[in-house]
Amino acid sequence: MNLLEMKNVKKSFGDLQVLRDISLEVGDGEIVSIIGPSGSGKSTLLRCATLLENMDAGMLKYEDEIVAKDDPNGKAVYADKKTIKRIKSVYGLVFQQFNLFPHWNVLRNVTDAVINVQKKSKSEAEKIGKELLDKMGLLDKAEYYPYQLSGGQQQRVAIARALALNPKVLFFDEPTSALDPELTGEVLKVIKSLKDLHIAMVIVTHEMAFARDISDKVIFMADGVIVEQGSAEEVFNSENERMRLFLGRYKDIL
Amino acid sequence: MSISQIILELFEGLLVSVQIFAITLLFSLPLGLVVALGRMSKNSTVSGITKVYISIMRGTPLMLQLFVVYYGPYYLFNIKLNPTYRNMAVYIGFIINYAAYFAEIYRSGIQSMPVGQYEAADILGYSKVQTFFSIIMPQVIKRILPSVTNEVITLVKDTSLAFSISVMEMFTKAKALSSSQTSMTPLIVAGVFYYVFNFIVAYMMEKAEKKLDYYK
Ligand SMILES: Nc1ncnc2c1ncn2[C@@H]1O[C@H](COP(=O)(O)OP(=O)(O)OP(=O)(O)O)[C@@H](O)[C@H]1O
Numbered sequence: 001m002n003l004l005e006m007k008n009v010k011k012s013f014g015d016l017q018v019l020r021d022i023s024l025e026v027g028d029g030e031i032v033s034i035i036g037p038s039g040s041g042k043s044t045l046l047r048c049a050t051l052l053e054n055m056d057a058g059m060l061k062y063e064d065e066i067v068a069k070d071d072p073n074g075k076a077v078y079a080d081k082k083t084i085k086r087i088k089s090v091y092g093l094v095f096q097q098f099n100l101f102p103h104w105n106v107l108r109n110v111t112d113a114v115i116n117v118q119k120k121s122k123s124e125a126e127k128i129g130k131e132l133l134d135k136m137g138l139l140d141k142a143e144y145y146p147y148q149l150s151g152g153q154q155q156r157v158a159i160a161r162a163l164a165l166n167p168k169v170l171f172f173d174e175p176t177s178a179l180d181p182e183l184t185g186e187v188l189k190v191i192k193s194l195k196d197l198h199i200a201m202v203i204v205t206h207e208m209a210f211a212r213d214i215s216d217k218v219i220f221m222a223d224g225v226i227v228e229q230g231s232a233e234e235v236f237n238s239e240n241e242r243m244r245l246f247l248g249r250y251k252d253i254l
Numbered sequence: 255m256s257i258s259q260i261i262l263e264l265f266e267g268l269l270v271s272v273q274i275f276a277i278t279l280l281f282s283l284p285l286g287l288v289v290a291l292g293r294m295s296k297n298s299t300v301s302g303i304t305k306v307y308i309s310i311m312r313g314t315p316l317m318l319q320l321f322v323v324y325y326g327p328y329y330l331f332n333i334k335l336n337p338t339y340r341n342m343a344v345y346i347g348f349i350i351n352y353a354a355y356f357a358e359i360y361r362s363g364i365q366s367m368p369v370g371q372y373e374a375a376d377i378l379g380y381s382k383v384q385t386f387f388s389i390i391m392p393q394v395i396k397r398i399l400p401s402v403t404n405e406v407i408t409l410v411k412d413t414s415l416a417f418s419i420s421v422m423e424m425f426t427k428a429k430a431l432s433s434s435q436t437s438m439t440p441l442i443v444a445g446v447f448y449y450v451f452n453f454i455v456a457y458m459m460e461k462a463e464k465k466l467d468y469y470k
Pocket residue numbers: 013016018036037038039040041042043044045
């Protein structure tokens with residue numbers, strides 16, 4: 001069974017059609033990268049998958065629960081609040097701008113939702129939080145506030161925060177785009193290390209070498225459609241003209 | 255009348271002023287938040303009504319509002335209220351006026367919050383109420399504290415407007431003493447009291463701001 005399934009997803013902002021008929025599947029523990037030029041709709045796709053944005057038409061399904069599907073007029077209709085609330089525990093999202101809560105220290109950023117959303121005990125939450133911070137190499141920063149950390153450290157806290165809720169799939173929207181090259185490396189290394197947690201990851205990225213190395217599947221988007229998808233090898237060696245044109249810019253690093 | 259008698263008289267008035275000040279804050283701060291939420295409501299009737307309310311409260315003199323609250327029940331509805339209503343009228347007048355100012359401060363604070371905070375909270379599964387009270391409001395309070403300080407200091411001075419409906423607060427007393435004694439002294443003493451009152455208030459607000467300095 002697929003963990004995530006999106007079918008014929010369409011989304012417009014006013015007159016601008018950003019997603020035109022996107023279909024994709026993510027299996028348990030699968031690592032999928034989404035690449036493509038700026039403005040091709042990658043973030044919008046993630047935002048539809050994580051319910052930050054409602055799609056206009058199409059089907060969205062997590063495991064065997066339908067989150068949204070078309071009505072007879074071809075307009076997406078969403079499930080009731082209870083289903084949506086349940087679905088939200090299946091996935092996590094790591095933002096480009098981290099979006100940590102500045103008024104809480106690192107440990108509270110990681111544990112608060114475990115306590116107040118998942119209703120686990122404080123001691124259990126702190127055990128989970130400390131283990132994850134240790135994994136991120138940030139245990140000594142547990143009492144720090146976000147503003148006292150570098151961008152790379154903040155992003156690692158954001159990853160720990162998402163993992164603390166034990167999601168089955170974790171989405172990343174350009175997790176390193178706000179970072180300097182040195183800091184990019186440390187965050188990519190952490191994401192690579194998540195492979196042995198066997199959770200699925202869907203990563204929008206402009207780091208082509210990283211996408212090629214980590215992914216079970218690569219999706220190339222342009223102008224709101226999926227132009228190419230397959231194994232990293234297939235996609236990066238594709239003869240498709242748009243793909244070649246896009247990859248041309250990254251020739252020297254691949 | 256000796257200076258110590260004057261000080262004693264005015265000190266009694268000061269206690270009344272402090273009471274008006276404290277009760278106004280106690281009720282107008284939470285009421286202001288409710289009004290701000292009404293103002294931002296998606297329901298256009300609710301947001302329309304609160305918008306008119308705020309605009310009237312900010313667009314007319316507080317002294318006039320006190321008159322309306324105090325004399326309104328009699329002139330408009332012919333209801334005779336006993337004289338203790340005087341104090342109640344002052345509280346009501348100040349509370350509804352200050353709630354409108356605080357509402358605008360809350361609103362600007364809430365609207366200045368980056369959308370990423372709401373989105374992160376949503377993804378983590380927080381409810382709307384949890385998000386508002388544990389993630390948004392604590393940050394809003396830090397952001398608006400300087401504007402709130404300004405209002406609070408204005409309120410200290412505004413309590414003197416209660417003289418307009420003859421509530422025995424410090425300014426009313428100072429004015430009465432000054433004319434009965436044909437002396438400036440009561441007014442000067444009252445001025446010193448107001449200054450000290452404000453000094454303490456400003457000091458406490460500064461403390462509060464420092465306390466929230468632990469993050470950026
Ligand atoms: N809320 C919105 N309102 C209007 N237009 C939007 C909105 N969000 C995105 N768009 C537009 O949709 C298009 C696709 O945006 P999107 O952010 O999904 O692209 P992207 O592939 O993530 O690009 P990038 O690589 O630059 O992040 C862009 O033209 C963008 O301007």
